[in-house]
Amino acid sequence: MSVHDLHSNSSYLGHEKVLMAVDCIIFGFDLNEIKLLLFKRKVEPLKDSWSLIGSFVKKDQTLEESASLVLDEYTGLRDVFLEELKTFSKVDRDPGGRVISTAFFSLIRLDEISAKLVEDYDAKWFGLNEIPALVLDHSEMVEYAIEKIRIKVRRRPIGFELLPEKFTLPQIQVLYESIYQKELDTRNFRKKLLSFDILTRTDEKDKSSSKKGAYLYKFNKQKFDDFVAKGFNFELQ
Amino acid sequence: MSVHDLHSNSSYLGHEKVLMAVDCIIFGFDLNEIKLLLFKRKVEPLKDSWSLIGSFVKKDQTLEESASLVLDEYTGLRDVFLEELKTFSKVDRDPGGRVISTAFFSLIRLDEISAKLVEDYDAKWFGLNEIPALVLDHSEMVEYAIEKIRIKVRRRPIGFELLPEKFTLPQIQVLYESIYQKELDTRNFRKKLLSFDILTRTDEKDKSSSKKGAYLYKFNKQKFDDFVAKGFNFELQ
DNA sequence: GCAAAAGTGTTTTCACTACACCCATGA
DNA sequence: TCATGGGTGTAGTGAAAACACTTTTGC
Numbered sequence: 001m002s003v004h005d006l007h008s009n010s011s012y013l014g015h016e017k018v019l020m021a022v023d024c025i026i027f028g029f030d031l032n033e034i035k036l037l038l039f040k041r042k043v044e045p046l047k048d049s050w051s052l053i054g055s056f057v058k059k060d061q062t063l064e065e066s067a068s069l070v071l072d073e074y075t076g077l078r079d080v081f082l083e084e085l086k087t088f089s090k091v092d093r094d095p096g097g098r099v100i101s102t103a104f105f106s107l108i109r110l111d112e113i114s115a116k117l118v119e120d121y122d123a124k125w126f127g128l129n130e131i132p133a134l135v136l137d138h139s140e141m142v143e144y145a146i147e148k149i150r151i152k153v154r155r156r157p158i159g160f161e162l163l164p165e166k167f168t169l170p171q172i173q174v175l176y177e178s179i180y181q182k183e184l185d186t187r188n189f190r191k192k193l194l195s196f197d198i199l200t201r202t203d204e205k206d207k208s209s210s211k212k213g214a215y216l217y218k219f220n221k222q223k224f225d226d227f228v229a230k231g232f233n234f235e236l237q
Numbered sequence: 238m239s240v241h242d243l244h245s246n247s248s249y250l251g252h253e254k255v256l257m258a259v260d261c262i263i264f265g266f267d268l269n270e271i272k273l274l275l276f277k278r279k280v281e282p283l284k285d286s287w288s289l290i291g292s293f294v295k296k297d298q299t300l301e302e303s304a305s306l307v308l309d310e311y312t313g314l315r316d317v318f319l320e321e322l323k324t325f326s327k328v329d330r331d332p333g334g335r336v337i338s339t340a341f342f343s344l345i346r347l348d349e350i351s352a353k354l355v356e357d358y359d360a361k362w363f364g365l366n367e368i369p370a371l372v373l374d375h376s377e378m379v380e381y382a383i384e385k386i387r388i389k390v391r392r393r394p395i396g397f398e399l400l401p402e403k404f405t406l407p408q409i410q411v412l413y414e415s416i417y418q419k420e421l422d423t424r425n426f427r428k429k430l431l432s433f434d435i436l437t438r439t440d441e442k443d444k445s446s447s448k449k450g451a452y453l454y455k456f457n458k459q460k461f462d463d464f465v466a467k468g469f470n471f472e473l474q
Numbered sequence: 475g476c477a478a479a480a481g482t483g484t485t486t487t488c489a490c491t492a493c494a495c496c497c498a499t500g501a
Numbered sequence: 502t503c504a505t506g507g508g509t510g511t512a513g514t515g516a517a518a519a520c521a522c523t524t525t526t527g528c
Contacts (some may be wrong), residue, residue, distance in 0.1 A: 012334045015293045019253035056252045089300040089356040097249045210506040211499040447479040449525040
């Protein structure tokens with residue numbers, strides 16, 4: 001059969017169909033480090049293995065819709081950052097049949113997702129250095145996503161997605177250090193971050209991690225949007 | 238049906254299957270500007286419309302394999318730059334049926350593809366500013382690809398993929414100007430490019446575009462690979 | 475000899491780096 | 502009063518930007 005056949009009739013009869021799925025790679029930040037949300041399988045085969053959460057794509061859904069629904073069902077979150085990563089299509093990637101799966105990655109605010117929901121689904125947050133073996137090719141997906149997030153974070157301020165409404169500069173520094181897996185110079189970090197002029201300092205202090213307390217900041221949505229639209233370089237050291 | 242069902246049995250019976258396709262966005266550089274290779278449909282419906290070239294994905298192929306085969310068949314090229322762009326899945330994107338298509342983009346050396354092959358397939362090269370309306374959602378794919386190539390070019394030297402074996406500095410400058418759609422300062426461009434130390438000047442000159450003639454350069458594969466491996470910033474103005 | 479493209483250097487500006495001490499507070 | 506984390510400034514370095522003239526040669 002020639003590739004010409006793709007558009008040679010409008011019924012596309014005789015071509016081989018496949019199952020299409022999505023898998024979600026969900027990152028969160030607990031104010032200490034960046035973490036990945038994994039789910040324990042409750043059914044055979046591979047019962048008790050850790051896995052990404054996913055779903056088959058229905059006839060009336062786009063991939064994005066399907067991934068959104070998964071995210072909503074398992075985290076209760078809507079309208080969160082969700083981006084296509086890559087489509088995985090190895091012929092034998094799934095012993096259950098020919099399944100092609102598009103991996104999505106999501107950045108969520110850990111403070112918005114209920115611990116109960118996570119528990120109910122037998123899910124768990126893992127630090128990037130303690131990720132267990134995963135079913136199918138999910139480890140490959142995660143590896144790819146971590147690489148991607150390290151690149152992405154340099155070109156896009158990810159604060160809105162991962163940080164709570166109010167946060168301290170030490171917290172956001174820890175976030176970046178956790179992604180880069182590298183210590184950053186406090187003075188330079190603060191200088192650069194503040195120079196973007198997208199943060200507004202509140203009068204409140206967070207004293208949960210020091211006696212002196214650190215000022216809480218908010219993102220200035222307006223300036224943040226201008227900043228993103230104008231294009232910028234968020235690289236930090 | 239719950240998303241739990243994804244791994245609840247190994248037969249995945251009862252789930253809805255779809256047709257999976259790939260489409261190739263092929264860029265080339267003719268020493269004047271960067272161009273896109275489009276194909277004219279020869280069959281109804283939408284006969285004579287311009288289209289990307291694609292194929293359905295067979296049972297025993299990955300997406301990458303499928304895209305490689307398309308590229309090989311239509312350009313005669315193997316082992317060229319080919320990268321997944323995004324998967325397009327609007328429910329009604331194809332009037333012929335539910336087809337999900339992964340777009341790939343490719344950078345090729347125009348001097349390596351025979352004009353005859355292009356003619357045989359009723360294909361044509363288009364400058365980025367003269368791209369016609371395309372079938373299905375192919376215009377969207379192309380738009381996305383152009384955006385992507387502008388970002389990509391900043392982080393990766395694309396010379397090997399697009400330039401012939403020997404090329405002049407004015408030619409590579411025109412390539413970058415054509416991608417950025419912006420004039421670059423010759424002195425700064427040459428200074429930066431040469432500072433990477435990945436080019437070797439030959440003794441030959443190309444006199445096709447001036448009386449004085451411009452020196453022909455080659456990529457130094459060894460240094461180029463070190464350069465890529467080490468990580469770098471190829472941003473130019 | 476002149477038109478047309480190729481080739482070349484210097485100065486200024488600005489962002490990144492490195493680096494060490496004082497501050498505020500609760501215990 | 503002291504231990505702990507929060508907060509600040511400056512000098513040096515290097516890369517990017519701006520900018521204009523000379524060279525070569527076919528006609």
